[in-house]
Amino acid sequence: MTLDDLLAAGRAGVRRLGPHEMIEAAARGALVVDTRTETQRRRQGELPQGLLPGVVVIDRTVLEWRLEPGGDFCIPEAKADDLEVVVVCRQGYSSSLAAASLRAIGLHRATDLAGGVEAWLAAGLPTDQGPADVRE
Numbered sequence: 799m800t801l802d803d804l805l806a807a808g809r810a811g812v813r814r815l816g817p818h819e820m821i822e823a824a825a826r827g828a829l830v831v832d833t834r835t836e837t838q839r840r841r842q843g844e845l846p847q848g849l850l851p852g853v854v855v856i857d858r859t860v861l862e863w864r865l866e867p868g869g870d871f872c873i874p875e876a877k878a879d880d881l882e883v884v885v886v887c888r889q890g891y892s893s894s895l896a897a898a899s900l901r902a903i904g905l906h907r908a909t910d911l912a913g914g915v916e917a918w919l920a921a922g923l924p925t926d927q928g929p930a931d932v933r934e
Contacts, residue, residue, distance in 0.1 A: 804895065805891065805894055805895065807898070808894050808895050808897070808898030809894050809898075812897070812898075812901075812909055813909060814890075814894070814909055814910055814911070814912040815884055815909055815910070815911055815912065816911075816912060816913075816917065816921075817911065817913075817917055817918045817921040817923055818921065820850070820884050820886075820911050820918075821849050821850065821923075823882060823884050824849070824850040824851055824852065824853065824884070825851070826882075827882065828882035828883065828884050828907075829852060829854070829865075829875050829876065829881060829882065829883050829884070830845065830850045830852065830853040830854070830883075830884045830886060831853075831854055831855075831856050831861070831865070831883060831884070831885050831886065832844075832845050832853060832854070832855045832856075832886045832887075832915075832930070833855075833856060833857070833858045833861060833885060833886065833887050833892065833893060833896055834855075834886070834887055834888050834915065838888050838915075839855070839928075839930065842888070842915050842916075842919065842925060843924075843925025843926055843927065844925055844926050844927065844928040844929075844930045845886065845915070845918070845925060845930075846924055846925060846926045847931075849923070849924070852875065852931075853930075853931065854873070854875065854930075854931045854932075854933050855930045855931060855932040855933065856873075856932075856933050857934070858887075858892065858896060860934070861885075861896055861899070861900070862899055862900065862903055864876065864933055865881075865883065865900060865903075865905060866903055866904075867879065867881070867903070867904050867905065873933050880907065881905055881907065882907040882908075883897070883900055883905055883907065883908040883909070884908075884909055884910060884911060885897045885900070885908065885909070885910040885911070886910065886911045886914060886915060886918075887910070887911075887914045887915070888914045888915055888916060889913065889914040889915075889916050890910060890911060890912050890913045890914040890916075890917065891914075893910035893911060893914060894910050896910070897909050897910040
């Protein structure tokens with residue numbers, strides 16, 4: 799299996815969101831999770847709480863542990879049984895793999911931002927300087 803095959807499998811049957819759709823999802827209570835590195839967030843800016851209420855930053859290395867339904871290390875926002883999650887990365891590749899992993903552990907409504915923060919910026923949407931709600 800190639801990386802392209804893995805991405806295609808992870809995206810199969812999933813409705814990925816555009817920037818404005820992600821704003822709508824956050825408004826209806828979806829948890830937006832930014833997995834970009836600190837360096838990437840410093841360069842591109844933080845996703846704004848004003849447009850994305852409740853957006854959190856979770857390092858990709860602990861994502862599944864922080865969002866596992868009923869898990870010992872789950873953040874309080876991830877306690878809902880039918881949680882909608884939108885994962886965000888820089889370009890929309892690692893977020894697709896992360897969302898697929900979340901679906902595999904029971905978060906069947908997990909998806910990602912197509913094109914990542916680069917698509918967000920290309921749509922003319924703002925970022926800010928934070929501070930971000932970083933969960934470790």
